[in-house]
Amino acid sequence: MAEANTSSRTRSRRSNAQNRGKSGSRGPRKTPEKPRQAAPKAADKPATETAEKSAFDPIVFSRDEDLKAYREMLLIRRFEEKAGQLYGMGLIGGFCHLYIGQEAVVVGVQFALKQGDQVTTTYRDHGHMLATGMEPRGVMAELTGRRGGYSKGKGGSMHMFSREKNFYGGHGIVGASVPLGTGLAFANQYRDNGAISVTYFGDGAANQGQVYESFNMAKLWDLPVVYVIENNQYGMGTSVARASATTELCKRGQSFDIPGHQVDGMDVRAVKAAADFAAEHARSGKGPIILEMLTYRYRGHSMSDPAKYRSKEEVQKMRTEHDAIEQVKQRLLGEHKLSEDEVKEIDKEVRAIVNDAAEFAQNDPEPDPSELWTDIYVEA
Amino acid sequence: MPTEILMPALSPTMEEGKLAKWTVKEGDEVAAGDVIAEIETDKATMEVEAVDEGTIAKILIGEGTDAVKVNTPIALLLMEGEDEADLREAGGARKSNGAAHPNGDAAEAAPAQGEAKAASEESESGKLGRADGPVSVLVAMDKAEPPEEPEVPEGTEFVEQTVREALRDAMAEEMRRDGEVFVMGEEVAEYQGAYKVTQGLLAEFGARRVIDTPITEHGFAGLGVGAAFAGLRPVVEFMTWNFGMQAMDQIINSAAKTLYMAGGQMGCPIVFRGPNGAAARVAAQHSQDFAAWYSHVPGLKVIQPHTAADAKGLLKAAIRDPNPVIFLENEILYGQTFPVPELDDFVLPIGKAKIARKGGDATIVSFGIGMTHALQAAEALAEEGIDCEVIDLRTLRPMDMDTVIASVKKTNRCVTVEEGWPQSSVGSFIAAELMAKAFDWLDAPVLSVTGKDVPMPYAANLEKLALPSAKDVVAAVKAVSYAD
Incomplete structure (x- = not known):
């Protein structure tokens, strides 16, 4: 993992985190330990600027890796756009939280995982499911509440699971997925199966008490868990700075001796590099680790978002200057020398997959009324 | 008049104990705070301290005596200025001031001091009283009429067992049977259980499978649910169900509902267990019956046994059940003895x-x-x-x-x-x-x-x-x- 080009501030933080609790070298400290003088807090800066910090240098992606990243991120974006459209048509009900803007996080992390590693997250979960390889048809049909959905139409947007793909939900209560993901890691350690658990949550959940209860046990027992905080700058309509006493969420493990790193979550290569490092950390028995992904959601919190809490300019700036998919597209067209037509061909394929999923999700029948009474208990 | 030293209660629910050892003998002078005896129950051991200064005039209960009722006079103390004559005079009317108090590591969350008197009053309060x-x-x-045990084959031998022992045996048997069963909770391992229900499990199964947790009910309940999603069979002990309220979200939203929300893909084979309801004199936050609360929730199975046999047979069934089971025990029942069938694998049907x-x-x-x-x-x-x-x-x-x-x-x-x-x-x-x-x-x-x-x-x-x-x-x- 190269360290060039990272700011010395982030590097010193990372080194400290990595070396904490070990004998020997400590990372360089740039900040002397004297009383701080009204240094500008990260929180005081516009959210858009913080996303430029990265503890991990983007690694170089091969042509194939960029192609795969492009394809997968684009699938999530097109899928979510279609979901938004179906919601507008009244075909999807209830809550629907779109992942548009954050695609690089799940795609980059998934690149670092091995067969058997588990993933769990809160309710902005469609991207995670597609990234783990779950079928777009099954996900979309769950959104429309049809029998072909992953939960037979009984879970909806926030509650989907796939044992086959090791996706353990999809949980509707902010913060609740953190003990659950920690429990999956506990099971891995109990069985000594070499798998790790990737537990995603947002900046909003990062203030929940059960997150810290989990951190404590995870470090106490050195459980193989990677906590990925998707800091998209807003918990619903409340910015991180307005909700959190400390805004560098990667440091939230400090009192438990859990190392944490801040990552440019808009750059899939930086995400992959960080996830590689974190997965290795957890898998090698060093215990939990935190990755704070600085990311951004372009759409509202859910479909009924008033969009009053941030400016259109802020959103537009992220879209035009930091978009994760556009970055990869430029590499494909530039260094990987794909033609515009070749890229368009991928777009077309992705669109076809999404249209097929939407088609299926609209035509698949609703669950049989008898399903009301099934799956409450497993037959003993 | 000599002062009686009474058998102290180690906990609010203790009714009797063993006078294990005298550390003084007749004629010894004692000062307040001196250890004079050791008392054992099935839960714990404690030292008895003298409260007053004086001379141990007479030991009334010999060491090694089992089942000494709480508040039984165990020795007589002569105070300054009193002598043998006072002792002889003291036929019927001895003064008793509870001249000993427990100095032990009482097992319960609540301190035990001063419970003996109330217990004795209760026990004399008529045949419908609660304590006796x-x-x-x-x-x-x-x-008169042995209860029917349709699940037990004819000719089965019965052993007398406390509810506490029956629960412990149930867990131990299931842990021997299935390597994916483990027990976690506060003080379940090295302390041997806050109410001694997990006594001996650490020694047999080791720290990998008998896990002391920090005091974080919400966290470890959720961790247990996650482990159950992965297919392990956690037995999560709440020190009492009152503390389980901290974990309510994980119990209801995660454990009970996930199977349904997952369209049957992912269940949660977990047991949450611990003492429920009022104990004795522990007041509002530690005395609540959650039977109605949990029995409200589809997706949960809820068991509340009375006898030791039912506790054993149903806890074994609960651990094997592929669903989340709420197992409501009771502190007052823990020490009570019932006949338990001597069978290799006594499992009762839930429901x-x-x-x-x-x-x-x-x-x-x-x-x-x-x-x-x-x-x-x-x-x-x-x-x-x-x-x-x-x-x-x-x-x-x-x-x-x-x-x-x-x-x-x-x-x-x-x-x-x-x-x-x-x-x-x-x-x-x-x-x-x-x-x-x-x-x-x-x-x-x-x-x-x-x-x-x-x-x-x-x-x-x-x-x-x-x-x-x-x-x-x-x-x-x-x-x-x-x-x-």
Whole structure:
């Protein structure tokens, strides 16, 4: 993992985190330990600027890796756009939280995982499911509440699971997925199966008490868990700075001796590099680790978002200057020398997959009324 | 006049203990704070300190004596200025001031000091009193008519076991049987269980499978659920169910609902267990019956056993069950002894009530410690010619209403008994079911005997008033029978 080009501030933080609790070298400290003088807090800066910090240098992606990243991120974006459209048509009900803007996080992390590693997250979960390889048809049909959905139409947007793909939900209560993901890691350690658990949550959940209860046990027992905080700058309509006493969420493990790193979550290569490092950390028995992904959601919190809490300019700036998919597209067209037509061909394929999923999700029948009474208990 | 040193209570629920050792002998001078004896119960050991200064004049209970009742005089102390003559004079009227207090590491969350007096008052408060009832009445019942155990083959030997031992054996047997079963909770391992239910498990199964957690109910309940999603079989102990409220979200939203939300893909084979309901003198935050709360929730199975045999057979079933099971134990019952069948693998069916006593005049339905009052009341009513059928629900969800309805069709009267609060109680559900399904057979409204609609008070007299009693059950049965 190269360290060039990272700011010395982030590097010193990372080194400290990595070396904490070990004998020997400590990372360089740039900040002397004297009383701080009204240094500008990260929180005081516009959210858009913080996303430029990265503890991990983007690694170089091969042509194939960029192609795969492009394809997968684009699938999530097109899928979510279609979901938004179906919601507008009244075909999807209830809550629907779109992942548009954050695609690089799940795609980059998934690149670092091995067969058997588990993933769990809160309710902005469609991207995670597609990234783990779950079928777009099954996900979309769950959104429309049809029998072909992953939960037979009984879970909806926030509650989907796939044992086959090791996706353990999809949980509707902010913060609740953190003990659950920690429990999956506990099971891995109990069985000594070499798998790790990737537990995603947002900046909003990062203030929940059960997150810290989990951190404590995870470090106490050195459980193989990677906590990925998707800091998209807003918990619903409340910015991180307005909700959190400390805004560098990667440091939230400090009192438990859990190392944490801040990552440019808009750059899939930086995400992959960080996830590689974190997965290795957890898998090698060093215990939990935190990755704070600085990311951004372009759409509202859910479909009924008033969009009053941030400016259109802020959103537009992220879209035009930091978009994760556009970055990869430029590499494909530039260094990987794909033609515009070749890229368009991928777009077309992705669109076809999404249209097929939407088609299926609209035509698949609703669950049989008898399903009301099934799956409450497993037959003993 | 010599001062009596009384057998102290180690905990609010202790009734008797073993006087393990005297560390003084007759004639020794002692000062306040000196250790004079050691006392053991099945839960813990403690040292007894002298409270007053004086001379140990006479040791009344020899060391090694088992089953010394709380508040029994164990020695006589002569204070300054008193002598042998005082001792001889002291025939009947000794002064007793509880001149010893426990200095032990009491197992309970609540300190034990000063409980002995209240316990003794309670035990003298008549045959329907709370403290002395359960054991003696049940022993009497065993002699009269052993409870039917349809699940036990004929000719099976029974051993006397406490509920505490039965629960421990159930966990140990299931852990031997299945390597994916583990126990976690506060103080379950090295401390041997806050109420000693997990005693010995650490020694047999090691720290990998018997896991002390930090005091983070919400966190470790959720961690257990996650482990269960992965297919492990956690037995999560809450030190008491009062603390389980911290974990309510994980129990209801994660454990109970995920199977449904996952369209059957992912279940949660977990047991949450621990003592539930009032103990003794631990006040409002530590005395609550959660039976009605959990039995409300689809996706959960809820068990609340009364006897040691049921505790064992049902805990084994709960651990094997592929669903989340809420297992509500009771601190007062932990130390009580019942016959437990000696079988290699005694597993009881979940969701099956038991007729604990047969009768034709009225049906009393209860569960858990409520059975104590129900059985005592039935005994008392029998003497007055009212012959009650007593049903022990054992499982609250799924509830065996068939057994209740069949009994009510025979007796035409029903009284329910529980410790929880009256509104939206288990009893009100049973009453509603009976009204809907057995209306034509009822000769009287169904009455529910419950805890009073107040937070649990601390004062001994108020606590007693707040809890249901056999007297209340007798009154309710008489009311539905239109007797006096």
